[in-house]
Amino acid sequence: MESQDRTSGLKYTNREWQRHLRAKGIIPFFLDRLQQHALSSAWQHARGAFDFPIDDPELEDELSRAYFAFAEAFPYEFYLELTNHCNLSCTMCARPAMNRPMGVMSRTLYCRIIDEIAEKQPHAFIHYYGIGESTVDKTLFERLAYSRDKGLRNSLLFTNGQLLTHDETYKKLADSGLTVIGVDVDGFDQETYGKIRIGGEFAKLKRGVELLHDYIRERGLRVRVELAYQVVPQVNEHQLGKFVGWCVSNGYEYKIVTMHNWAGLRDDIEPSGLDAADDMHHAQRTSPCPFLWNGFTIAWDGRVPVCFQDAALQESFGDLNRQTIEEVWCGAHRAKRRAQVAGSFQGLCDGCGSGTGIRLPPFQSTLYPPELRDAP
Numbered sequence: 001m002e003s004q005d006r007t008s009g010l011k012y013t014n015r016e017w018q019r020h021l022r023a024k025g026i027i028p029f030f031l032d033r034l035q036q037h038a039l040s041s042a043w044q045h046a047r048g049a050f051d052f053p054i055d056d057p058e059l060e061d062e063l064s065r066a067y068f069a070f071a072e073a074f075p076y077e078f079y080l081e082l083t084n085h086c087n088l089s090c091t092m093c094a095r096p097a098m099n100r101p102m103g104v105m106s107r108t109l110y111c112r113i114i115d116e117i118a119e120k121q122p123h124a125f126i127h128y129y130g131i132g133e134s135t136v137d138k139t140l141f142e143r144l145a146y147s148r149d150k151g152l153r154n155s156l157l158f159t160n161g162q163l164l165t166h167d168e169t170y171k172k173l174a175d176s177g178l179t180v181i182g183v184d185v186d187g188f189d190q191e192t193y194g195k196i197r198i199g200g201e202f203a204k205l206k207r208g209v210e211l212l213h214d215y216i217r218e219r220g221l222r223v224r225v226e227l228a229y230q231v232v233p234q235v236n237e238h239q240l241g242k243f244v245g246w247c248v249s250n251g252y253e254y255k256i257v258t259m260h261n262w263a264g265l266r267d268d269i270e271p272s273g274l275d276a277a278d279d280m281h282h283a284q285r286t287s288p289c290p291f292l293w294n295g296f297t298i299a300w301d302g303r304v305p306v307c308f309q310d311a312a313l314q315e316s317f318g319d320l321n322r323q324t325i326e327e328v329w330c331g332a333h334r335a336k337r338r339a340q341v342a343g344s345f346q347g348l349c350d351g352c353g354s355g356t357g358i359r360l361p362p363f364q365s366t367l368y369p370p371e372l373r374d375a376p
Helices: 014-024 026-037 044-050 057-073 107-120 140-149 166-174 190-196 202-219 237-250 273-284 325-329 332-341 347-351
Strands: 002-004 011-013 077-080 125-127 154-159 180-184 224-230 253-257 296-298 303-305 316-319
Touching: 107 140, 107 325, 140 154, 166 202, 180 202, 190 202, 202 224, 224 237, 237 253, 296 303, 316 325, 316 332, 325 332
Parallel strands: 077 125, 077 296, 125 154, 154 180, 180 224, 224 253
Antiparallel strands: 002 011, 303 316
């Protein structure tokens, strides 16, 4: 693989290019890429900003230190639960086992959160969903407009798609300024889809997805649509091929998702894929969980759970009605990160087997900043 310096025109092999970047001063370039793209997911994804495999150990360490120093100052990725109300009763959802009040985030709290993110991390990546369906929030598009006006342009909203055709919601989503619109599919006819997405109509979903893509293409909008198919063993596996074929023939972007059990909340769900592997080996952990770095989660009432897997808010780091994001991140949240860097998994994290496929540096690695390695 070759790379080229656009200023000099010189070509380099991959290893030579990495050494060249180090010589030119890699860290400012890396941090600029990290901020401008607000790369979601931790460490390895952040290093992927260079679009080539990193095989220079010194460069790898240098980038890792820069990443963790950057991430420690303020969160760069958020999961913002606008509401935990939903219009479906899905078989793999956390809601049946959830024992917390239902509600919708107040405008006052929402604006306070967005204002702080816009001030301190304007390139943050925001997921506008939690344990609920965001499109049932009647103020959704007012909220998205507020965020857009504050300069927050990196965002993702996942929906079950049942309201896409209602009141031309698909057009409003496409025009809202979102970076990515995600739609859960999980079946390819009413019989199969209806067994998983209880109360949903497959024909309505499929039509909404088609209208959404057509609208975006006709207007040349720069918003991605990502279709997700969660494989439920012995229920919808047989239709995966039809789903993929439909996506490929229409040029739709898609991903295959495996099941997880919400950090043990749904112990009746057998994890699969990455989660199954992590669940099997979590007792032999050698590094912290990346979810503590790449998913600052805020419930509709302002409480901050451990991560987006903590659907029932079994642990809470703070309350944004009374605290700032920075206070929580550098306080109780940092204490949890510090404990895991030291190799200690306590509370909800102790028995959690949810996986990401990402492995951070080992416990006590000097790649972590002093704030996470030194005693408080």
